[in-house]
Amino acid sequence: MLRTNLKHVQSTAEYNGLLSDGGKAAIVCGRMGPMCIPVYGAMEALETKYPDVKFFDMEFDAPVARETIRRLPEVQAFYGLPFTVYLKGGKIVHATGGIQSKAQVKEILDHKLA
Amino acid sequence: MDTRWDVIVIGAGAAGLTAGIYLGRARKKTLILDHGTVGGQMILTYAVANYPGVPESAGASIVQTMREQAEGVGCTVLGHADVVRFDLSGPEKVVEVDDEGTFTAPVVILATGGVPRRLGLPSEEAFQARGISYCATCDGDFFTDQDIVVIGGGNSALEEAVSLTKYASSVTVIHEFEEFQAQPWAVEEARKNPKVRFLTSQEVVEFAGEGTLSAVVTRDKRTGELLRTEASGAFLFIGYVPNTGWLEGVVALNERGEIVTDEDLRTNVLGVFAAGDARVKRYRQITTAVADGTVAALSAIHYLDELARAAA
Numbered sequence: 204m205l206r207t208n209l210k211h212v213q214s215t216a217e218y219n220g221l222l223s224d225g226g227k228a229a230i231v232c233g234r235m236g237p238m239c240i241p242v243y244g245a246m247e248a249l250e251t252k253y254p255d256v257k258f259f260d261m262e263f264d265a266p267v268a269r270e271t272i273r274r275l276p277e278v279q280a281f282y283g284l285p286f287t288v289y290l291k292g293g294k295i296v297h298a299t300g301g302i303q304s305k306a307q308v309k310e311i312l313d314h315k316l317a
Numbered sequence: 318m319d320t321r322w323d324v325i326v327i328g329a330g331a332a333g334l335t336a337g338i339y340l341g342r343a344r345k346k347t348l349i350l351d352h353g354t355v356g357g358q359m360i361l362t363y364a365v366a367n368y369p370g371v372p373e374s375a376g377a378s379i380v381q382t383m384r385e386q387a388e389g390v391g392c393t394v395l396g397h398a399d400v401v402r403f404d405l406s407g408p409e410k411v412v413e414v415d416d417e418g419t420f421t422a423p424v425v426i427l428a429t430g431g432v433p434r435r436l437g438l439p440s441e442e443a444f445q446a447r448g449i450s451y452c453a454t455c456d457g458d459f460f461t462d463q464d465i466v467v468i469g470g471g472n473s474a475l476e477e478a479v480s481l482t483k484y485a486s487s488v489t490v491i492h493e494f495e496e497f498q499a500q501p502w503a504v505e506e507a508r509k510n511p512k513v514r515f516l517t518s519q520e521v522v523e524f525a526g527e528g529t530l531s532a533v534v535t536r537d538k539r540t541g542e543l544l545r546t547e548a549s550g551a552f553l554f555i556g557y558v559p560n561t562g563w564l565e566g567v568v569a570l571n572e573r574g575e576i577v578t579d580e581d582l583r584t585n586v587l588g589v590f591a592a593g594d595a596r597v598k599r600y601r602q603i604t605t606a607v608a609d610g611t612v613a614a615l616s617a618i619h620y621l622d623e624l625a626r627a628a629a
């Protein structure tokens with residue numbers, strides 16, 4: 204399990220549940236590495252400011268990631284951790300690869316999850 | 318949260334956290350602010366093997382300990398805190414932080430470190446995390462059995478080129494000069510590795526590909542000839558730039574944008590000190606940042622005590 208203060212998506216059923224409930228969510232799929240830790244930190248800092256969005260992490264090397272996020276067409280061109288996906292209305296509305304700053308995440312939340 | 322502090326430290330990397338530890342122990346009320354993740358470049362370091370007294374450890378775990386030490390002596394540490402307005406000119410420095418409020422203190426320590434240098438090409442932005450990476454340990458395994466390039470000629474570039482041969486089928490080191498700035502042992506190690514080849518005197522002009530990176534185009538600085546190197550990955554290790562753009566016209570900077578200080582780490586502005594990679598110095602390491610944090614804090618404590626004596 205990742206050592207972050209975010210909630211963890213640990214099973215495919217949980218992931219599918221997030222999609223089917225149609226709410227807004229951001230999931231950071233990564234490892235405890237240098238490019239991922241700042242993204243978890245940005246999400247933790249934004250969690251209280253976006254009460255309508257659920258923030259999660261997912262372990263990149265766990266079966267759940269291989270069965271869900273790592274299979275998405277949106278991430279097939281990514282060659283950098285973490286893979287971050289944004290969900291709204293039961294769909295993936297945006298995905299990013301690699302390190303992102305709090306400002307970049309905020310921009311996505313304000314525009315893609317508005 | 319309190320609005321008045323004895324010292325505001327801007328930047329919570331090795332230098333800023335160390336300054337906090339010394340200030341807190343001297344009972345100075347200290348606020349440490351960072352616009353990113355607490356820890357700075359140490360967070361970007363998978364394994365630190367040269368921090369005396371600490372066996373090889375992940376940078377993140379050293380950060381955790383330093384943060385606990387700073388908070389343990391009473392410092393308030395705020396990560397992801399964006400400074401939106403500041404005035405360092407008067408005797409009472411003012412720093413306004415987005416969503417948090419306005420804070421004042423007679424002393425500010427600037428410990429804003431540096432960020433990896435980018436080439437600044439539009440195509441570099443386009444291929445980030447789509448072939449371009451700045452962290453071999455993080456992203457190396459995406460390039461298993463592929464041909465990749467490493468751009469740079471310093472120690473980091475050559476050491477990472479060798480480490481990437483664990484995954485890649487070939488690693489081409491592209492360097493803008495004929496000679497490497499890396500230490501001879503690092504050059505030797507890379508030259509010995511059969512998977513590493515070298516392209517020197519090459520200026521990168523473009524990253525090319527459809528959706529993901531497929532080639533790096535360089536110009537030979539001796540002949541002007543363009544050369545296309547097929548590669549699905551490009552790792553850039555071309556040095557660091559100081560995080561001081563926002564300090565232009567505020568404190569004295571040199572031509573590289575580094576903060577100019579005296580031996581006690583005072584800047585040219587009374588009550589403003591600087592520590593760590595953001596200031597003018599030759600060697601940038603955790604140990605040197607920690608040393609700077611110590612000196613800046615002790616100088617700041619002396620300055621605050623003088624102010625108190627003058628007011629008494």
Ligand SMILES: Cc1cc2nc3c(=O)[nH]c(=O)nc-3n(C[C@H](O)[C@H](O)[C@H](O)COP(=O)(O)OP(=O)(O)OC[C@H]3O[C@@H](n4cnc5c(N)ncnc54)[C@H](O)[C@@H]3O)c2cc1C
Nearest residue numbers: 328330331332352353357358429430431593594601602603
């Ligand atoms: C990949 C990598 C590996 C390394 N390996 C080693 C090693 O093995 N051993 C070693 O000794 N050194 C190593 N170094 C170098 C070492 O990490 C740095 O020299 C040292 O950590 C610098 O510390 P600092 O506090 O001066 O700056 P930084 O660590 O850069 O910290 C500065 C902090 O200031 C914050 N900041 C910047 N601007 C602002 C602003 N305007 N407002 C608020 N906050 C701001 C940043 O977010 C950052 O957190 C490595 C560096 C890297 C990148």
